[in-house]
Amino acid sequence: MDVASLTRELVSIPSHDGPDCDESAAGEFVAAWLREHTDATVTRDDHGNVLARKRGGDGGESLALVGHHDVVPPDESQVDAGGAYVVDERDGRLSGRGTADMKGSLAAAILAFRDADAPGNGELVFASFAGEERGGVGCRAAIDEGFAPDYAVVGEGSTGYSATGVTDVAVAHKGRRGSTVVAEGAAAHASEPEAGENAIYRATDAVDIVRDLDFPTTEVLGHDLRGSVAVTEIDGGSSWNVIPEECEVTVDERTVPDERAPLERVEAIEGVSWRVDQDLPPMACGDAAFADAVLDAAADAQDARPEHVVKPHATDAGWLAAAGTDCVVVGAAEPGEAHTAEESVSVAVLERCRRIYESVATSWLG
Structure with a gap:
């Protein structure tokens, strides 16, 4: 055959x-x-x-x-x-x-x-x-x-x-590491924004951190290998007149051997956590x-x-x-x-x- x-x-x-x-x-x-x-x-x-x-x-x-x-x-x-x-x-x-x-x-x-x-x-x-x-x-x-x-x-x-x-x-x-940044706040009426904590604002602060990260790099048998980090989705808010209490941001990272972008830095923001959903080596x-x-x-x-x-x-x-x-x-x-x-x-x-x-x-x- x-x-x-x-x-x-x-x-x-x-x-x-x-x-x-x-x-x-x-x-x-x-x-x-x-x-x-x-x-x-x-x-x-x-x-x-x-x-x-x-x-x-x-x-x-x-x-x-x-x-x-x-x-x-x-x-x-x-x-x-x-x-x-x-x-x-x-x-x-x-x-x-x-x-x-x-x-x-x-x-x-x-x-x-x-x-x-x-x-x-x-x-x-x-x-x-x-x-x-x-x-x-x-x-x-x-x-x-x-x-x-x-x-x-x-x-x-x-x-x-x-x-x-x-x-x-x-x-x-x-490789690919897919992760989610979760920003939590407190809901309030949009007419009184100071009464709540805006989760979208916290999420965008986290996005700024992700955007400023250096891409991971390494060398394999004389060949340069450069990864990447990008925000690919954002989801938050429940209504036009409600201060959002939660917002999620999806991050796509293309990884290289022995290197990872320090995405955990987003957790320095109050109310923000980070979880890994997929990590293909x-x-x-x-x-x-x-x-x-x-x-x-x-x-x-x-x-x-x-x-x-x-x-x-x-x-x-x-x-x-x-x-x-x-x-x-x-x-x-x-x-x-x-x-x-x-x-x-x-x-x-x-x-x-x-x-x-x-x-x-x-x-x-x-």
Whole structure:
């Protein structure tokens, strides 16, 4: 089976989280395929994760090819009248929900895992996680239960960063910390504002603090990584003639390894508190030799010259890196493709990624 055919099969399986769908069928398909086409040890855990292992002799290191089989809910145009996902192929590209993020690269990793020999020592692992689009719940559960490869190639998008059509190697990515600033006051009639405490005023004082914060920065293998902090929503007040007693401000922070903006400073304002709602960790590869080896494999698989790059958004590589795995990100998706009604992926780039994954599996564990 070639990568286009396997991608089509994977994409055709609905696997978003919603009242009319779950991702279990996609995980079952991946596990069954691996059992039929490889001699690896294949398991599917209680969280929906699929793990396959090829073991060599004692000692040695472990390398994982990592992806996920869940997707975000499809656009209406990506579903037929019967509720099945639509997959089209035109001009060398496959289109449909999940083609870019990330069932195409998942198919490439499955085939690379199938074709790679078992290492002489150590272990080659394939992992397809559930719930990546829900905050990495599958990856986090696997880590909690002992999933701890030494190295990982995560198949999220890295194509088109240094130049159009070039599949690069991401050695770092940003994380995301979403938080809420809550300002509390005391209600009063608006005709007597001094009788209350205006929560919106307290919230805007907090916004001024957020606006003046420096963005977090760091360096990863010679590459500068700069985060950001931005107020994205504000909600307060109950009526035009009532001094507001509560106001909430949403803050989006793009984090970098080992750095966070000091958002807790807003709590110096009377009546203001701050809570973290989501914290997706950033990723930084700490092993330059591994990053270079993957870059060599990427260079051998294409005529263009790939580069080490950084990604602007979080992936499961962040959870793995936080648990001690040295990660890089290599995948077929291009910037702006994921989660769109026009989502698509190049078949030629999927073939390229399959070659990169197999080459890394063979050379790094050889």
